[in-house]
Amino acid sequence: LVYTSGHDSVCDLSAINNNNRFALSGASDGTTMVEYFTINSDGKVGISSSTPWGKLSITNTGSYPSFIVEDSTSPDSTPFIIEADGNVGIGTTTPSARLNVGSGISLCPEGSISLE
Secondary structure, three states, rough: OEEEEEOOOEEEEEEEEHEEEEEEEEEOOOOOEEEEEEEEEOOEEOOOOOOOOOOEEEOOOOOOEEEEEOOOOOOOOEEEOOOOOOEEEEEEOOOOEEEEEEEEEEEOOOOOOOOO
């Protein structure tokens, strides 16, 4: 399935038989096709990756976040976020370390070890 605008292909949804995978590609500039989403025959999913190596592989070539989980408030002020540089934030939108938690941490269900 190919969607065209004028003479340019801007979206391509295809099952690629020689590699046994399903892919969604597009061209934001109207000419250069880029693969946005891939499902391989072994069930691995790639976002901006045509060769995912994990069950979910996200390739980030920009400076925007790679992964965000937030509630219905958008943008959320206390999300779970993985930045392009690999920093992980919980309860913060701008993690400044490999793991940055916005408030206290409880390490045991009983709360016997906690960091405030």
